[in-house]
Amino acid sequence: EPEVTQTPSHQVTQMGQEVILRCVPISNHLYFYWYRQILGQKVEFLVSFYNNEISEKSEIFDDQFSVERPDGSNFTLKIRSTKLEDSAMYFCASRLTGLSDTQYFGPGTRLTVL
Amino acid sequence: GNSVTQMEGPVTLSEEAFLTINCTYTATGYPSLFWYVQYPGEGLQLLLKATKADDKGSNKGFEATYRKETTSFHLEKGSVQVSDSAVYFCALSGPNAGGTSYGKLTFGQGTILTVHP
Numbered sequence: 001e002p003e004v005t006q007t008p009s010h011q012v013t014q015m016g017q018e019v020i021l022r023c024v025p026i027s028n029h030l031y032f033y034w035y036r037q038i039l040g041q042k043v044e045f046l047v048s049f050y051n052n053e054i055s056e057k058s059e060i061f062d063d064q065f066s067v068e069r070p071d072g073s074n075f076t077l078k079i080r081s082t083k084l085e086d087s088a089m090y091f092c093a094s095r096l097t098g099l100s101d102t103q104y105f106g107p108g109t110r111l112t113v114l
Numbered sequence: 115g116n117s118v119t120q121m122e123g124p125v126t127l128s129e130e131a132f133l134t135i136n137c138t139y140t141a142t143g144y145p146s147l148f149w150y151v152q153y154p155g156e157g158l159q160l161l162l163k164a165t166k167a168d169d170k171g172s173n174k175g176f177e178a179t180y181r182k183e184t185t186s187f188h189l190e191k192g193s194v195q196v197s198d199s200a201v202y203f204c205a206l207s208g209p210n211a212g213g214t215s216y217g218k219l220t221f222g223q224g225t226i227l228t229v230h231p
Contacts, residue, residue: 004157031217043158043203043221055216091157095217103207103219105150105158 002026004106006092012112013082021077021109023092031095032075033103034067036060036088043091049075082113116141120204120222127194127229135189135225137178137204145208147171147180147187148219152201161189161202194229201226 005024013019025032034046047057049067066078075094079086089110093103121136139145149161149171162171167182176191187204204222 033218035219042223043205043219045218045220048216048218050216056218093158093219101217102160102163103217104160107157 002104004092004094004104006090006106006109008109009107010110010112012114015084015113016081019079019082019111021079021090021092021111023075023077023106024073025075025092025094026096026104027073029094029096029104031055031097032067032069033093033095034077035091035093035105037091037108038085038088046077046090079111082111084113087111087113116145116206116208116220118204118206118220118222120202120225123224124226124228127227129196129229129231130193131229133189133191133194133198133227135202135204135227137187137189137222139185139187139204139206141185141206141208141220143209144182145206147178148205148207149176149178149187149189150203150205150221152203152224154200158203194227196229196231199227199229 007022032049037043045058047061048055064080068076089108091108092106095101095103117140119138146165148163150158151161162173164171164180170179178187178189201224203224205219
């Protein structure tokens, strides 16, 4: 069965450094998402991406964050200058077309900012 | 805005016990409702969903009915197994305050379920 993959599984970085989290969505899906889960808290929406542009973003997704789909397969989340509070599990998800279609999630990348 | 509230956890049960995890929501319009499950060390997997009022989603012995009148989507299972131990998330997808929707999911806080033999 097709699945969403994410790399790396764990990223450790120093505060102020840039990080890029990578995702490969399911190949025929058209909608892409990033969510994050700070330890012990809810899963929170960050951004949705469709037709090569951001369709919706949360207030968490400020100028430090950016997303890109550089080719036909990868979907990346970049954090320009990491803060301690960016430490979280980051999940990528993709969806085929309809709003009630299932979103398929990747296994997540644990980001630790020191 | 949209929000989801799940019952406080964690929940600890013995094998073969009956499970209920409560979920209520606040949303604009008519959202779709989901239960996701997260097993230890893994990502989120869809357990079941319902897209309109009175729909019942079911999978692996779990069920949930979309109740518009009580804005609820409670998860139930008649007889839990040790392998059901996981974190369960209720979620919705619906229009934002502006009336548009791009499918983002709004999650509840998650309920940790532990089942003992």
